Amino acid sequence: MSHGEVTLADQRCPKEHSDTPYDGSVSLDPQNPSGRPTPASPESRGAVSARRRELQRRRRRRLYPMIVVVALVLALVGYQFARPKNSTAAGATTSTVPHSTTTTTVPVANAYVPPNVAPVVSPHYAGEGVWSKRDAWAKGPAPVYFTSFRPFKGEPTVYAYAAWMRNATTDVALYPGYKGPGPSKLNRGPEEVPATGRGRLLATFNSGFYEADSPAGFYTHGTLYFPMVKGDATVVQYTNGKVDVISWPGGAPPANINMARQNLHLLVSGGKPTPSVANGYLWGSTLHGVPAVWRSGLGIDKHGNLIYVAAPNMTAASLAAVLVKVGAVRAMQLDINPAWPIYVTYANHGAANPTLDVPNPNQIRTRFLYYSTKDFFALYEKLPGATATPW
Numbered sequence: 001m002s003h004g005e006v007t008l009a010d011q012r013c014p015k016e017h018s019d020t021p022y023d024g025s026v027s028l029d030p031q032n033p034s035g036r037p038t039p040a041s042p043e044s045r046g047a048v049s050a051r052r053r054e055l056q057r058r059r060r061r062r063l064y065p066m067i068v069v070v071a072l073v074l075a076l077v078g079y080q081f082a083r084p085k086n087s088t089a090a091g092a093t094t095s096t097v098p099h100s101t102t103t104t105t106v107p108v109a110n111a112y113v114p115p116n117v118a119p120v121v122s123p124h125y126a127g128e129g130v131w132s133k134r135d136a137w138a139k140g141p142a143p144v145y146f147t148s149f150r151p152f153k154g155e156p157t158v159y160a161y162a163a164w165m166r167n168a169t170t171d172v173a174l175y176p177g178y179k180g181p182g183p184s185k186l187n188r189g190p191e192e193v194p195a196t197g198r199g200r201l202l203a204t205f206n207s208g209f210y211e212a213d214s215p216a217g218f219y220t221h222g223t224l225y226f227p228m229v230k231g232d233a234t235v236v237q238y239t240n241g242k243v244d245v246i247s248w249p250g251g252a253p254p255a256n257i258n259m260a261r262q263n264l265h266l267l268v269s270g271g272k273p274t275p276s277v278a279n280g281y282l283w284g285s286t287l288h289g290v291p292a293v294w295r296s297g298l299g300i301d302k303h304g305n306l307i308y309v310a311a312p313n314m315t316a317a318s319l320a321a322v323l324v325k326v327g328a329v330r331a332m333q334l335d336i337n338p339a340w341p342i343y344v345t346y347a348n349h350g351a352a353n354p355t356l357d358v359p360n361p362n363q364i365r366t367r368f369l370y371y372s373t374k375d376f377f378a379l380y381e382k383l384p385g386a387t388a389t390p391w
Contacts, residue, residue, distance in 0.1 A: 111140075111141030111142075111166075112166075112303055112305075113131065113142075113145065114131055114145060114164045114301070114305075114307075114326070114327055115327070116129050116130050116131060116147070117129035117130075117147060117149045117162075117325060117326060119149060119150070120150065120151065120152065120153050121150040121152075121153055121156045124149075124150075127147075128148070128149050128150070129147055129148075129149040130147060131145035131146065131147045131164060132145060132146055132147065133145060134146050134163075134202075134203070134345040134355075134357070135202045135203070135345055135346065135347075135381075136347075137347070137348055137349055138169070138200075138202060138381050139169075139381070140169050141166065141169065142166070143165065143166045143169045143170050143202050143379075143381060144163060144164070144165055144166070144170075144202055144203055144345055144379070145163070145164040146161070146162070146163050146164075146343075146345070146357050147161075147162050147326075148160065148161045148162070149162075151311070151318070151321065151322050151325060152318070155313070158311065158312065158313045159311065159312075160309060160310075160311035160314075160322045161309070161310050161311060161343065161357065161358045161359075162307060162308065162309045162322075162326045163203065163205070163307070163308040163309075163343050163345075163357065164301075164305060164306075164307050164326070164327075165202075165203070165305055165306045165307070165308070165379055166305055167241070167242065167243050167303075167304050167305045167306065168382075169381065169382050170202060170379050170380060170381065170382055171237070171241065171379070171380045171381075171382050171386075171388040171389070172235075172237055172243060172259070172306065172377055172378070172379050172380075173197070173220070173237075173259065173377065173378045173379075173380060173388060173389040173390065174207065174218075174220040174259045174261050174375065174376075174377055174389070175189055175190065175191065175192070175193075175220065175372075175375060175376055175377075175378065176188045176189060176191060176218070176220075176225060176375045177191055177371075177372040177373050177374040177375045177376065178191045178371055178372070178373065179210075179373050179374060180207070180210055180211075180372075180373060180374030180375045181207070181208070181209075181210060181211045181216070181218050181225065181226060181374075181375050182210060182211030182212060182225075182226065184225050184226075186223055186225055187223070189220075189221060189391055190391065191371050191372055192368055192369060192370055192371050192372055193351060193368050193369055193378050194390045194391055196390040196391070197378065197380055197390030198350050198351040198369075199349055199350055200349075200380045200381035200383060200386065201346055201350075201351045201378060201379075201380060201381075202345065202346065202379045202380060202381055203343065203344060203345045203346070203378070203379040204342075204343075204344045204367070204368040204376055204377065204378050204379070205296075205308050205342060205343045205344070205376065205377050205379075206296055206334055206335045206340050206341055206342050206343075206374070206376055206377075207261060207263075207334060207335065207374065207375040207376050207377055208261060208262070208263030208264075208332075208333075208334050208335055208375075209263055209264075209284060209335060210374070211226055213284065213285070214263065214264060214284070215229060216229055216232055216261075216262035216263055216264075217229055217232065217234065217248065217253075217260060217261070217262040218260075218261055218262070218375070219253045219257065219259065219260040219261075220259045220260075220261075220389060221389050221391055224252060224253065227252075228248055228250075228251065228252060228253065228260065228262065229248065229262055230248055230249065230250035230251075231247055231248060231250075231265065232247070232248050232262040232263070232264065232265060233245065233246075233247060233248075233262065233263060233264055233265050233266045233267065233331075233332035233333075234246055234247070234248045234260050234261065234262045234332070235259075235260070235261050235298055235306075235332065236257055236258075236259065236260045237257075237258045237259040237260075237388065238256050238257060238258060239255075239256050239257070239258050240256070241382065241388070242304060243300065243304065243305075243306055244300055244304070244330075245266070245298060245299060245300045245306075245328075245330045245331060245332055246330065247265070247266055247269075248260075248262060258388055258389070259388075259389065261375075261377075263332055263333060263334060264282070264283065264284070264332065264333055265282070265332075266330060266331070266332060267283075267297055267316065267319065267320045267323065267331045267332055267333050268299060268320050268323050268324055268328050268329070268330055268331035269330055270329065270330075271324060271328075271329045272324065273317060273320035273321060273324065274320070277315075277316045277317040277320045278317060280315060280316055280317075282316070283315075283316035283333055283336070284333070284336050284337075286336065286337060287337045287338060291315050292313045292314055292315050292318070293312070293313070293314065293336055293337050293338065294310070294311070294312045294313075294314070294336060294337055294338045294340070294341050294360065295310070295311065295314040295315075295316070295319045295333065295336045295341070296308070296309065296310040296319075296333070296334040296335055296336070296340070296341040297309045297310075297319050297320075297322075297323050297328075297331050297332060297333050297334055298331060298332055298334055299323045299326075299327075299328025299329070299330060299331030299332070300328060300329060300330050300331070301327040301328060301329060302327070302329050307323065307326050307327060307328050307331075308343055309322050309323050309326060309328075310341040310342075310343060310358045310360070312338075312360075316333065319333060335374070338360065338362045339362050340374070341358060341360055341363075342356070342358060342360060342363040342367060343356075343357045343358040344356055344357065344365055344367065344368070345357055351369055354366060354369070
């Protein structure tokens with residue numbers, strides 16, 4: 001709402017007038033050759049007083065509209081200065097989660113930002129471990145932060161890459177590819193980021209193993225493509241919009257689950273690597289059989305926000321250590337080997353100007369904007385009335 005500048009000069013009172021001209025409250029004696037004024041008679045003074053009172057009443061009646069206008073103008077000006085420039089500056093972003101009447105309000109001034117990762121290699125490079133904003137076009141507090149750092153003193157040439165995703169203002173969706181997670185007669189959906197979701201697309205990233213390599217549950221868009229496995233590590237999004245990484249308790253997805261993707265067992269639990277990370281054979285077949293390869297993982301921090309990590313030259317144990325370092329309290333391994341880890345953000349609406357944030361030379365930044373071989377995750381800006389999983 002805007003308003004034009006209004007000043008008192010624009011609200012001038014009209015000139016006062018009287019139907020009976022006032023003679024100055026004195027009368028001239030015709031017998032007085034000097035023309036000096038003499039007091040008027042009592043009757044004349046009474047008439048003058050009456051006219052004076054009438055003029056005062058008229059003057060007040062004319063002032064009333066101007067006083068009202070000035071008061072309204074002052075109130076409007078005060079409101080314009082007091083109100084925020086827009087809804088985000090007001091300190092709140094209100095989001096409606098599909099399938100739920102719950103709304104999430106995130107005060108901008110108090111919005112949580114993850115702590116920077118302390119460098120362990122000296123000297124550290126400029127910006128090492130510092131979280132930087134992505135998707136600056138999105139409303140409200142930054143939905144995605146990204147950083148890179150060298151996680152181990154003994155390996156100063158190995159870089160890890162991490163993305164932190166604000167749950168309160170984002171929706172994470174899961175899509176099958178035309179091959180991954182495996183063959184199915186069920187409708188596979190768009191097999192890419194659908195056109196209906198690209199206007200609020202924030203990021204895309206890789207999912208987990210093929211079903212043939214490790215049987216695991218896959219549930220999205222109300223369809224269970226592969227049955228859930230009890231005890232498997234599972235990233236879930238609930239119908240109230242919250243996300244988590246859990247050990248699956250068993251059974252089919254209940255009604256309050258919007259999305260679930262499983263892969264192996266938990267890599268991190270209780271803020272610590274699980275004992276099984278020491279056994280490399282439990283964490284997938286690697287290219288050429290070497291233990292340290294490109295690996296990716298997904299964790300949840302203590303505030304309920306997802307954290308994605310990818311790095312080359314990683315074992316399961318070192319990937320778990322990196323996830324703990326960036327604040328994961330529970331985490332799972334996603335895909336491994338050079339062909340698969342990828343994380344992309346988009347600098348503008350409509351999936352425009354994609355950035356390959358994880359500099360994997362085997363990937364391209366436009367992946368998932370056309371038919372994808374494997375299944376993948378898409379992160380969307382959470383908007384009132386928008387579905388969590390565009391299809």
